[in-house]
Amino acid sequence: MGDKDGALEAYTNLARGTPPDAPWQSAVRARIVALGGRIDMMEAVQNAMPTEQQAMIRGMVEQLAGRLEQDGNDAEGWLRLIRSYSVLRETDLAKAALAKARATQLDVPMYIGAEEVRTGNLKRMAPPHDHAHTLGHFHRGDKSHVEQAINAALAAKPLWENLSWENRASIFLKAADLLAGPYRYEMNAATMLGQSKNAFQAEIDSACEFIDFLRFNVYFMAQLYSEQPGSNAGMWNRLEYRPLEGFTFALTPFNFTAIGGNLPTSMALMGNTVVWKPADTQIYSASLIMRILKEAGLPDGVINLVYVSGPDAGEVIFNHREFAGIHFTGSTSVFQQIWKTIGNNISTYRSYPRIVGETGGKDFIVAH
Secondary structure (H helix, E strand, O other), rough: OOOOOHHHHHHHHOOOOOOOOHHHHHHHHHHHOOOOOHHHOOOOOOOOOOHHHHHHHHHHHHHHHHHHHHHHOOOOHHHHHHHHHHHHHHHHHHHHHHHHHEEEEEEEEEEEEEEEOOOOEEEEOOOOOOOOOEEOOOOOOOOHHHHHHHHHHHHHHHHHHOOOOOOOOHHHHHHHHHHHHOHHHHHHHHHHHHHOOHHHHHHHHHHHHHHHHHHHHHHHHHHHHHOOOOOOOOOOOOOOOOOOOEEEEEEEOOOHHHHHHHHHHHHHHOOEEEEEEOHHHHHHHHHHHHHHHHHHHHOOOOEEEOOOOOOHHHHHHHOOOEEEEEEEEEHHHHHHHHHHHHOOHHHHOOOEEEEEEEEOOOOOOOOO
């Protein structure tokens, strides 16, 4: 290891499960000494920490490092030291991402085809827990932008649905890797600020659950495609899975970043193209999801993100001949109205739209 970052990387790798074997122990212990003692090593991970916290951790690390120098076989103490560095690094990265997001006001466009659409009709975004603070503004769209998004989805459909499923899967697996790596803290910060979640709630939602959605959906897709009819001697029966005829619509809720990302991406993974309308209070994190998907290689027009009112979206989409399906999470009353509207318009469509939704269900709670 040639520098502090190299030593820190060794700590992090070990904390994630690498066995504390003698070569690793010796190398990192030697690096601590080479860096001028135990205290210097802390500089790599605690720059953003309050002074009193630095002093507390400094004392703990001094004690643990001293034990390790006396007894290199003290595996328990060794792992505690490694984990203290790893936890401090994650805490600092989370705090830094949160501070950066709070200090930055974003200009959030719609994403339609290859374009970032800015209408000039700006709507302010603020944390639900801090109405006085401005996170930025998004550009409100109208019915014309819904039409544009539908046209973009239909234009992208032929190439996307004919792309091999392995190539489609690779894009969403790449997005999962980006979310697990360089964008993890930025996404958590967006969820904490935009949807008023604490660090734990954001981590298990916008990072862990969304990453799992992306990776497990690929696994389930491969499993689905492997299910083929039996064939007797002299014949070969084969089933080909096809996406829906037309475009699909993702209508996503305010409260879960992971659900906001899963509803459009799961349909796109299977070869469909999507018009995505998030709740206004989830636009802050939804826009980051789109940036990650674009960086992962998602072609233009496969998912089109629009910020329009529910009535405007519904009037255009549910009266369009090419409407093929909806993926929804929200209230029971809204879902019932959607189902009713689709039923009333059934003769309009070129096929029978698929209706998939999750609505509100509440546990009963006994309060003493």
